[in-house]
Amino acid sequence: MSNKPAFKFEEDVDLRRGPWTLxxxxxxxxxxxxxxxxxxxxxxxSSxxxxxxxxCRLRWLNYLKPDVKRGxxxxxxxxxxxxxxxxxxNRWSRIAQQLPGRxxxxxxxxxRTRVQKQARQLNVDANSPVFRNALRCFWSPRLAGKSEPSPPSINDLAKNLNPYHHQEAPSSAPQAMFCDVNPWCDLYFSPETMAADGTQGFLPTPSNTSGLGSAAAVNPAPELGSAAPYGGADNAVGDGYWSIDELWEVRKLQKWGI
DNA sequence: AAATCAAACAACCGCAGACGT
DNA sequence: TACGTCTGCGGTTGTTTGATT
Structure with a gap:
């Protein structure tokens, strides 16, 4: 039995690191x-x-393999x-299996660069149910209607996630109000989903919309996957959707007991 | 034109599980 | 069964590129 330790390629050869050359x-x-x-x-x-x-594996799988899609x-x-x-x-390899060439x-x-950035700017956890709901409510529908890839603007998301976006928050508003009061998401997702994040679900019913115009009481929640309303001043009553402001009013009444 | 900054991309690291001896 | 090696995964860091000042 030799005293010489086993040859270890990674230790015995001066290995190159950094970017690969041609x-x-x-x-x-x-x-x-x-x-x-x-x-x-x-x-x-051997090579x-x-x-x-x-x-070598990483370079081949991520860059050199012929079926890797670029762009x-x-x-x-x-x-x-x-x-x-x-x-x-974060099961990236599993997700990648569903996207040939990626x-x-x-x-x-x-x-990390696109999606988490949005979450960071909104000051929420990208893995939270609230943010996931926001993506499904706003981002996916918008992407579906686009011919070129580009995420919604931060203003779009903020406008819908943060009721204080265009107004100063009342001093009585609790910190937790930020981002757990997306009315559109509340319409799409069950109270159970929202509760998973420690937030309260909110499904407007005629009984908790008293005091508002009749639109809120009679308009049904849109189907998931239907054209979701997002952003802007176009969420007016009369197009089948409640306005952000109306829904925010309902939410405010409920949460603050106003 | 140069400097600075941020975004996007490429590569590395540590770990865990599979596999062979 | 125990041990060592290999492979793949997910997190993190480093580098490059493009935009802005």
């Missing part, structure tokens, strides 16, 4: 073309690349990501 890429592609993918540590040793097996995510892909993430959470890394980056 030469490294072509070497990796050539090797995989000849020998197939898999056995990454063996590949790393002449001074990279770890992990690094922006389509609106359909974005909607799918939002839906699947609401169902599965990698888990790409989806993860999309989520």
């Amino acid at each position: 030469e490294e890429d072509s070497l990796l592609v050539h090797y995989i073309t000849c020998h197939g993918e898999g056995r990454w540590n063996h590949l790393a040793r 002449g690349l001074k990279r770890t097996g992990k690094s 922006n995510l389509t609106p359909e892909e974005q909607i799918l990501i939002l839906e699947l993430h609401s169902k599965w959470g 990698t888990d890394n790409e989806i993860k980056n999309y989520w």
